[in-house]
Amino acid sequence: MRNSESSNRAFQNLRSNRVLGAISSLLRKAPTVSSTSSSSFNRDSQSTIRDSTSTLTEDSSDPVRHIPAESKELDSGADSATNLSQSLSSDTLDAAGFDAEALSARVNPFYVPPNKRASRVLRPSTLNAPDAKHATSSKQIPEDEPAPVPAEKLEEETVHDVWMKALEIESTGILNPFQACTALVNVDGVGNTNLVVADLAGIGKLSNATSQNLNNPTNMFTSIKVFQGHRLLNEHIVPAPPVALVHFYPDSDVTPRIPVTALGSGPDVFMYHANTPFQRFTLPFIKPHPQEEDAWKDLSVAVGAALSQAAECSGTGFVDDEVLQFAWNRIVELRESGAPITRRSLQFISGCPDMQSRRAMVNNEALTPLLIQPDISCMTVLNRNSFTKDAQAMLVVGTEQGILYLVSPPQYSVVEQRTLLSPIAHLGVIGLYEKEFTICCACRDGSIQIISSTKSKSMKRILFDVLLEGVIGLRDHFIVASMKKQVFAYTTEAHLMYSFSVPSPITAIEKVETNSTFCGYAVAMMDGQVHLYDGRDLVSKISANGSVCSIRFGDFGRDSSCLVMITSTGELDVRILRRNARLLPLKPAVPDPAVVKGAGEFQRCAVKIRRFISRLLIGSAQEMYQKFQLDLMHLRLVAERATLNNTKRRLNPVCEASNLKLSAEVKGFGPTYRIYVRLLNAGTDTLENVYVLLAADSRAYSIDTAGFEVAVLFSEQCVQRSSLMHARQNMNEGVSDMVQVFVFEHGVRNRVLIANKIPVPLN
Amino acid sequence: MGIWSAFLTSLGIIKRKVNILLVGLDNAGKSTIINGLKLNAAAPTEIVPTVGFSVETFSTQHRLTFTVFDMSGQGKYRDLWEYYFPDVEAIVFVIDASDKARACVARDELETMLENKVLRMRKIPILFFANKMDIDGGMTPSECSGALGLEEIKDRNWTICATNGLTGQGVSNGFDWLAEELKS
Numbered sequence: 001m002r003n004s005e006s007s008n009r010a011f012q013n014l015r016s017n018r019v020l021g022a023i024s025s026l027l028r029k030a031p032t033v034s035s036t037s038s039s040s041f042n043r044d045s046q047s048t049i050r051d052s053t054s055t056l057t058e059d060s061s062d063p064v065r066h067i068p069a070e071s072k073e074l075d076s077g078a079d080s081a082t083n084l085s086q087s088l089s090s091d092t093l094d095a096a097g098f099d100a101e102a103l104s105a106r107v108n109p110f111y112v113p114p115n116k117r118a119s120r121v122l123r124p125s126t127l128n129a130p131d132a133k134h135a136t137s138s139k140q141i142p143e144d145e146p147a148p149v150p151a152e153k154l155e156e157e158t159v160h161d162v163w164m165k166a167l168e169i170e171s172t173g174i175l176n177p178f179q180a181c182t183a184l185v186n187v188d189g190v191g192n193t194n195l196v197v198a199d200l201a202g203i204g205k206l207s208n209a210t211s212q213n214l215n216n217p218t219n220m221f222t223s224i225k226v227f228q229g230h231r232l233l234n235e236h237i238v239p240a241p242p243v244a245l246v247h248f249y250p251d252s253d254v255t256p257r258i259p260v261t262a263l264g265s266g267p268d269v270f271m272y273h274a275n276t277p278f279q280r281f282t283l284p285f286i287k288p289h290p291q292e293e294d295a296w297k298d299l300s301v302a303v304g305a306a307l308s309q310a311a312e313c314s315g316t317g318f319v320d321d322e323v324l325q326f327a328w329n330r331i332v333e334l335r336e337s338g339a340p341i342t343r344r345s346l347q348f349i350s351g352c353p354d355m356q357s358r359r360a361m362v363n364n365e366a367l368t369p370l371l372i373q374p375d376i377s378c379m380t381v382l383n384r385n386s387f388t389k390d391a392q393a394m395l396v397v398g399t400e401q402g403i404l405y406l407v408s409p410p411q412y413s414v415v416e417q418r419t420l421l422s423p424i425a426h427l428g429v430i431g432l433y434e435k436e437f438t439i440c441c442a443c444r445d446g447s448i449q450i451i452s453s454t455k456s457k458s459m460k461r462i463l464f465d466v467l468l469e470g471v472i473g474l475r476d477h478f479i480v481a482s483m484k485k486q487v488f489a490y491t492t493e494a495h496l497m498y499s500f501s502v503p504s505p506i507t508a509i510e511k512v513e514t515n516s517t518f519c520g521y522a523v524a525m526m527d528g529q530v531h532l533y534d535g536r537d538l539v540s541k542i543s544a545n546g547s548v549c550s551i552r553f554g555d556f557g558r559d560s561s562c563l564v565m566i567t568s569t570g571e572l573d574v575r576i577l578r579r580n581a582r583l584l585p586l587k588p589a590v591p592d593p594a595v596v597k598g599a600g601e602f603q604r605c606a607v608k609i610r611r612f613i614s615r616l617l618i619g620s621a622q623e624m625y626q627k628f629q630l631d632l633m634h635l636r637l638v639a640e641r642a643t644l645n646n647t648k649r650r651l652n653p654v655c656e657a658s659n660l661k662l663s664a665e666v667k668g669f670g671p672t673y674r675i676y677v678r679l680l681n682a683g684t685d686t687l688e689n690v691y692v693l694l695a696a697d698s699r700a701y702s703i704d705t706a707g708f709e710v711a712v713l714f715s716e717q718c719v720q721r722s723s724l725m726h727a728r729q730n731m732n733e734g735v736s737d738m739v740q741v742f743v744f745e746h747g748v749r750n751r752v753l754i755a756n757k758i759p760v761p762l763n
Numbered sequence: 764m765g766i767w768s769a770f771l772t773s774l775g776i777i778k779r780k781v782n783i784l785l786v787g788l789d790n791a792g793k794s795t796i797i798n799g800l801k802l803n804a805a806a807p808t809e810i811v812p813t814v815g816f817s818v819e820t821f822s823t824q825h826r827l828t829f830t831v832f833d834m835s836g837q838g839k840y841r842d843l844w845e846y847y848f849p850d851v852e853a854i855v856f857v858i859d860a861s862d863k864a865r866a867c868v869a870r871d872e873l874e875t876m877l878e879n880k881v882l883r884m885r886k887i888p889i890l891f892f893a894n895k896m897d898i899d900g901g902m903t904p905s906e907c908s909g910a911l912g913l914e915e916i917k918d919r920n921w922t923i924c925a926t927n928g929l930t931g932q933g934v935s936n937g938f939d940w941l942a943e944e945l946k947s
Contacts, residue, residue: 164867191812229864558790559868560838574864578871579838 162540162581163563167574169230176200177566179470179508180378180426182550184564185247187226187233187275189258193555195227195564195572198242198263224263226275229557230572234275240265244379248393250409257390260409264376264397269407281412285371286401289339292370295327296345299366306363318359328358340401342372375400380427382406385434394433398424398441404451406433420449421461428471428478430492438492440478442468448480450494460494470509472521479521481509487523489536498536504529512553514561518583522563524548530565537585544573647755648740654755659683660690660713662754664741666761671727673760675703675739679710680718687713689746690753694723696739701760702726703739725760736760778828781945784847786876787857788869789836792894795928796857797833800938815840825942831855841872848881853941854889858907860925861898866910873911888944889916890937891923897930920944 174197181198188194200222222241226234244264249257260279261272271279287293302319310317331345344365352358378398383391394415395407400423406416422443431437431453439451447463448471466484477497480488485505489497504525512532513519520534526547532540546567556562561577647654661680666673677692693707705723713719725739736759743754785793794810797819813835822828832847834840854876858869876882893907902910904923913921922940926933 164871166864166867229862557862557864558788559865576868579841579868580875 162578162583163542163575164578165573166559166562166576167230167572168545169572170569172227172566172570172572173232174199174225174566174570174572177550177568177570179510179550181242181245182552182564182566183245183247183261184552184554184556184562185226185259185261186555187259187261189256189274192228192558194233195552195556196245196247196261197225197227197550197566198238198245199223199225200241224261224272227572236272236277238263238265238270240268243376246379246381246395248381248395248409249390250392252384252392259390262379262395264379266375267373269376269379269395269397269412279412281407283374283376283397283399283405284414286374286403288342288370288372289334291334291339292331292341292345295330295334296366296370298323299327299362303363303366317363319362321355324355324358324362327362342370344370372401374403377424378427380429382429382431382433382437382439385432387432396427396429396439398427400424402443404439404441418451418459420459421445422447426468426471428473430473430476430478438473438478440471440473440480440490442471442480448478448490450478450490450492452492462490462494469506472509472511474511474521475519479509481506481523487533500536502531503527507547507549508551510551510553512563514577514583520583522551522553524551524565528567530563532583534583534585538587539583539585541586542575545571647742647752653757654752656751656753659685660687660743660753662741662743662756664739664756664758666725666739666758669761671729673701673725673727674722675725675741675758676720676722677741678718678720679713679743681713681715684715686715687745691742691744691746692721693742693744694725694739695742696725696760697737700728700737701739702728736762778822778826780828780830781853782847782851783829783831783853783855783941784844784851785831785833785855785857786844786872787836787892787894788859788865788872789838790862791836791857791859791869792892792926792928793833793836793857796892796894796926796931796934797831799928799931799934812837816843823938823942825939825946827942827945829938844876845879845881848879848885851887852945853887855892855937855941856889857892857894858911859895860893860903860907861895861901863902863910866902866907870911877916883918886919888920888922888941890941891921892926892934892937893923894926894928896925896933897927 176199177197178200181200183196184193185196186193187196222238224236224238224242224245225232242263242265245261246264247259247261249259258274263270263272267283269281269283270277271281273279299319302323306317306319328349331341331349335341335345335349348358348361352361376397377400380396381393382396383393385391392409394409395405395412397405397407399405402420402423404418404420404424404427405414407413408415420441420443422445424441425444426442428440428442429437430440433453437453441449441451443449444467445463446465446467447461448468450460450462452459464482466482466486469481469483471481472479477492478490480490482488483505485502486499487502487506487509488499491497502523502525504527506523507526508524510522510524511519512522518534520532520539522530522532524530524544528544528546528548530542530544530548530551531538532542542563542565544565544567546569548565549568550566552564554560554562556564556574559576561579563575563577565573565575567573659682661682663678663680664676666675668674675694677694679690679692681687688711690710690713691707692710694703695706696703703723703725705721708721708723710719738757738759741754741756741758742752744752785797787793789812794813794817798810800821801819813833815835817833819831819833820828821831832851834844834847856869856873856876859865891904891907891911891913893902893904895901904925908914908923913923922937924933924937924940926937928934
């Protein structure tokens with residue numbers, strides 16, 4: 001029975017297909033009909049697609065029958081379009097002896113008369129529309145009058161084509177998103193990657209907050225949030241404000257491969273494993289400055305002695321004022337010399353105004369050893385011996401004290417440390433620990449320091465005139481983003497490869513590595529734009545709804561190649577790169593004369609060739625000129641300084657000009673003296689712009705007129721000048737010094753003609 | 764198929780063999796659906812992600828024997844799908860209705876599939892399964908249809924069924940439709 005029914009249905013289908021084929025062949029004979037009807041079909045948003053499908057599916061459990069294309073055009077077109085097509089096609093069909101509507105109703109059980117239809121058919125072009133918003137923005141354009149498409153819009157369309165909009169959540173509860181505290185982590189190790197955000201002051205679940213956290217306002221609600229897709233999967237309250245969040249695999253052979261999420265906070269690294277707090281590692285203490293340490297050691301000895309005396313009932317139990325003052329002076333001296341001092345010393349010299357409070361403080365704290373706890377400022381991960389995603393890795397930790405640590409799991413021991421000149425703000429890493437690696441540290445003083453693991457263990461420093469926003473390490477070079485809307489690329493040898501400007505201030509920078517062929521970076525900007533670059537070529541543009549604070553690229557959920565953006569308002573925007581998308585430059589690259597030619601090929605060569613090229617790079621015209629000028633200035637400065645020192649120190653007179661005679665004497669018994677200077681032009685030429693300078697030790701004497709000018713000195717002319725000199729009041733009696741007299745010619749070269757030293761009579 | 768076989772098939776003595784390609788994104792539930800269709804086989808307790816593809820054969824009440832090529836849905840294996848297009852007579856596309864975020868990926872893969880040269884020449888029917896309907900908050904079949912732009916497929920027959928791979932609910936409806944399409 002069932003077989004017969006199904007065969008009847010199949011026969012009907014076959015028949016309907018044949019009849020519809022005949023109709024379509026008739027319609028094809030009238031090309032104006034089909035073109036007009038298709039042009040009138042309205043593009044609309046995806047909501048209309050849903051509307052149209054909802055009319056088709058009454059019950060979700062039943063299969064929805066689809067009508068083939070030819071009949072679809074007839075029965076579910078837009079009202080106006082269908083009316084037009086019907087009015088036109090009815091003539092044709094009448095001529096052929098058919099009634100189109102009656103026929104459609106007969107052959108198609110899902111046929112709906114035109115006056116009862118609400119849905120519209122989308123044009124095929126909307127199939128390629130990237131997202132609903134985009135489809136909504138497109139307007140209906142008649143085909144016979146094609147409106148010119150603006151170039152920007154066209155570009156936008158092609159750009160958007162690469163990315164698919166997967167998720168857009170307006171409120172995620174993230175209050176302070178920033179780049180360093182965001183990561184895409186496969187938390188459970190099951191292949192479903194989560195977004196992990198360490199929120200500085202996120203309003204967390206109060207049920208998770210302990211009473212201790214609630215009492216302490218500094219760390220209240222600071223939490224790690226784990227998102228699975230759009231929903232919050234887990235939340236941990238963290239004990240201190242976080243500064244950096246990374247994930248890595250501490251072991252090489254443990255299965256299943258579950259990464260550890262490490263959170264840097266103060267001197268500690270808190271590690272989470274499989275969504276639970278797992279381990280804590282504290283950075284070792286830093287030894288303070290030896291002078292400061294000595295001062296506190298003396299104080300502790302003094303405090304110990306005072307306490308023992310007090311125990312014997314022979315003293316007050318407090319340190320002597322002299323010892324206290326001496327230590328105070330030593331620490332102040334150290335502070336003035338510019339050396340960093342500990343918080344305790346700072347409190348001692350500035351927080352204690354009178355001796356009593358100093359004494360109390362010293363008695364309280366001097367007996368505990370003086371140590372500095374490092375403050376973590378940034379972290380990154382360096383793979384140990386493989387570039388694979390789940391390879392064993394180690395932590396690279398930068399601190400506010402300017403010390404860089406390499407921490408090796410699973411014992412979490414510091415295997416290497418380097419001291420830099422400034423606090424470290426961002427870190428970028430290239431290479432493997434066991435082979436060769438280079439670390440680029442962006443410091444808070446606006447410099448980058450490139451540390452190499454090669455034999456020389458060299459450290460190269462490049463100073464910028466602006467603070468830096470981020471550093472990332474690509475395959476063979478570093479990308480540095482500055483706060484002045486500029487992006488720089490440096491090789492591991494600290495050579496500038498290229499630099500360019502972006503239209504808006506940079507907020508974040510992220511490495512984008514899709515497969516073996518593409519390795520670029522994304523730059524997020526204040527105006528909500530995210531630009532994707534391959535080298536210095538812009539390959540893609542993405543617009544977010546607000547200023548993007550944090551941007552991460554990688555696996556998200558079950559998909560790879562996802563761009564996860566978090567805006568300043570806490571909005572989450574996830575885009576997925578199409579699997580077969582090819583990221584090509586949007587515009588042909590314009591060669592920049594300022595950029596060294598061939599620098600892009602730099603790292604592909606062997607080491608010897610690389611060195612040769614690096615020499616060549618210096619040899620390019622502009623670089624060479626700048627370097628030459630710099631060296632020349634440097635040389636001149638060194639020479640001038642050496643000459644000045646030499647002139648100051650030596651007691652012998654200098655006489656470069658034989659035609660000029662100088663006689664100078666100091667008269668008086670002190671404390672006031674008078675210096676007489678007499679110049680005689682013994683030559684035949686006239687001298688112009690001759691200066692006479694009198695110099696004496698400013699701590700001993702003060703000279704009223706320290707110099708005078710002789711504009712013209714004719715041949716055989718004699719000029720005499722005098723000046724008063726006073727001995728300082730604090731100068732002891734019976735001490736005398738020298739007065740130096742310089743005669744120099746002001747011109748192209750400021751050369752000293754005559755110099756001499758005159759002894760000053762005893763005071 | 765020889766003349767004799769065709770004669771026997773038309774008499775209903777032997778069943779006609781039909782090749783079906785089962786595709787969809789990873790974690791959509793393709794292998795689970797196929798495991799539910801296998802008769803006289805113990806249901807595996809744990810289903811691991813398919814590597815490459817697997818072939819399953821089962822017969823239906825419609826005088827047809829389905830040979831299903833269960834393709835892996837992982838990104839790195841999706842390029843394999845197109846190699847089977849010339850040999851199959853129908854395609855089953857499984858969608859994870861509970862995963863709204865990946866609907867755009869499914870749409871992209873579907874578009875890529877439909878743009879394939881071989882598939883454009885062959886007007887074979889496509890059966891869509893909106894799987895995992897038991898999970899709350901998932902998309903309805905009409906929403907799946909809208910998200911994947913199924914209304915734009917006008918050159919071939921298709922249908923969409925709401926299914927639950929774990930219980931097998933809705934799967935037989937879909938294959939009934941497919942059998943009807945293939946008979947015609």
